[in-house]
Amino acid sequence: MHRFTKSLLASAALSAASLLPAHAEIDVIKLKAAIGNSVEADYPKLDALYKDIHAHPEIAFQEVKTASKLAAEMRALGFEVTEKVGKTGLVAIYKNGDGPTIMVRTELDALPMEEKTGLSYASHDKTTWNGRETFVDHSCGHDIHMASWVGTAKTLVGLKDQWQGTLMFIAQPAEETVSGAKAMLADGLFTRFRKPDFAFALHDGPGAYGTITYRVGIGSSNSDSLEITFHGRGGHGAAPQHTIDPVMMAARFIVDVQSVISREKDPTEFGVVSIGAIHGGTAENIIPDDVRIFGTIRTFKPEVRAKMLAGIERTAKAAAAMSDAPAPDIRITEGAKAVMNDPAVVETAAKAMKVAFGDNFKTSPPGTPSEDFSEFVNSGVPSMFFNIGVYEPERVAAASNGTGPQLPSNHSPLFAPVPKPTIETGIEAMTLAVLSAFDQHARGK
Ligand SMILES: [Zn+2]
Numbered sequence: 127m128h129r130f131t132k133s134l135l136a137s138a139a140l141s142a143a144s145l146l147p148a149h150a151e152i153d154v155i156k157l158k159a160a161i162g163n164s165v166e167a168d169y170p171k172l173d174a175l176y177k178d179i180h181a182h183p184e185i186a187f188q189e190v191k192t193a194s195k196l197a198a199e200m201r202a203l204g205f206e207v208t209e210k211v212g213k214t215g216l217v218a219i220y221k222n223g224d225g226p227t228i229m230v231r232t233e234l235d236a237l238p239m240e241e242k243t244g245l246s247y248a249s250h251d252k253t254t255w256n257g258r259e260t261f262v263d264h265s266c267g268h269d270i271h272m273a274s275w276v277g278t279a280k281t282l283v284g285l286k287d288q289w290q291g292t293l294m295f296i297a298q299p300a301e302e303t304v305s306g307a308k309a310m311l312a313d314g315l316f317t318r319f320r321k322p323d324f325a326f327a328l329h330d331g332p333g334a335y336g337t338i339t340y341r342v343g344i345g346s347s348n349s350d351s352l353e354i355t356f357h358g359r360g361g362h363g364a365a366p367q368h369t370i371d372p373v374m375m376a377a378r379f380i381v382d383v384q385s386v387i388s389r390e391k392d393p394t395e396f397g398v399v400s401i402g403a404i405h406g407g408t409a410e411n412i413i414p415d416d417v418r419i420f421g422t423i424r425t426f427k428p429e430v431r432a433k434m435l436a437g438i439e440r441t442a443k444a445a446a447a448m449s450d451a452p453a454p455d456i457r458i459t460e461g462a463k464a465v466m467n468d469p470a471v472v473e474t475a476a477k478a479m480k481v482a483f484g485d486n487f488k489t490s491p492p493g494t495p496s497e498d499f500s501e502f503v504n505s506g507v508p509s510m511f512f513n514i515g516v517y518e519p520e521r522v523a524a525a526s527n528g529t530g531p532q533l534p535s536n537h538s539p540l541f542a543p544v545p546k547p548t549i550e551t552g553i554e555a556m557t558l559a560v561l562s563a564f565d566q567h568a569r570g571k
């Protein structure tokens with residue numbers, strides 16, 4: 127496997143050998159062609175890896191088999207691999223002379239839900255999650271990220287005479303529960319190993335394949351999770367006068383909390399509260415003692431976040447007070463902070479990507495999902511997080527001008543990226559981002 131990989135990449139390296147004159151800017155067009163050739167030659171193996179990971183997804187902190195598949199790939203490429211960093215994460219280091227350390231992150235985890243794409247490589251796997259049996263699905267596309275991550279590592283090793291420094295490829299567990307990045311940092315990611323000079327990550331989404339979107343500054347939202355238990359007094363559904371009805375309180379809260387968004391928050395600022403789960407009751411004629419609800423709170427700005435948290439708490443207490451019930455238990459757990467893209471890192475990568483991808487490389491508004499990649503950024507690593515599309519451009523155009531159906535987004539059971547062009551774009555974009563950062567650093571000295 128090692129020999130096979132090396133010989134494939136050796137040809138890519140040779141064809142690109144003279145593309146980076148020591149004191150000039152990188153020749154992006156030639157470099158992109160060299161990267162493209164390397165990826166094309168290696169794609170069948172990446173396709174098999176992608177489909178295997180897709181068919182056998184694992185959820186947060188259970189990604190044992192997924193991590194060992196990636197570990198094998200990276201060892202075959204000559205990376206020094208450490209497993210079980212932050213429970214199921216892995217760190218792969220490749221040293222290639224003096225220079226900066228550049229980190230590239232992929233996530234490992236999938237989601238506890240049933241895939242309904244009908245694809246030949248669809249997942250039928252199940253696991254246990256929060257004490258219940260559930261299907262598992264890579265419906266956030268982290269499998270695309272993993273294939274792109276391995277492909278980028280292969281390409282950069284093949285082009286190793288074009289850069290000097292250290293590659294730090296990390297595979298992070300539990301992104302969906304925004305706890306894996308913290309777990310890796312707590313397990314010494316930046317102390318047992320090293321703190322990188324720059325970091326990059328990508329995420330796929332329902333745009334057109336071949337397109338890449340980015341922005342300077344805020345790249346994703348702040349996320350907080352919300353859990354409220356309304357306490358009532360259970361009894362017979364036919365005699366509510368002897369009870370305090372927590373279903374009523376929860377229902378009232380779920381509707382009224384939206385007035386925090388529409389009446390209290392500045393309408394020009396982003397903020398969302400969504401209730402995703404309601405747990406309460408057992409039968410139609412029994413009023414339960416308690417009802418628990420679970421939700422998510424998303425914002426960009428700290429002052430908007432503070433206003434929303436206060437409004438949510440007030441609304442929950444008021445919903446209970448209206449029923450003359452005890453105060454509810456309110457638990458708001460801070461999740462991921464917004465990812466802030468570093469202007470200098472973005473500028474350097476953007477210059478190369480604009481040349482390589484033309485109009486398919488463009489800025490976008492900040493994404494409303496959250497990302498614990500922010501943990502690495504907030505530890506003081508200048509970073510860039512960018513997005514790639516996954517669907518046929520014609521279908522995306524038809525969906526946006528109303529002549530075709532809406533396309534399934536991430537976390538939909540129908541989310542189905544077109545693998546080859548999506549993974550290829552991921553590898554080309556990430557490889558160029560890393561090479562441009564190495565190049566900028568080399569020329570800056
Ligand atoms: Zn994701």
Ligand SMILES: [Zn+2]
Pocket residue numbers: 266302536537
């Ligand atoms: Zn997700």
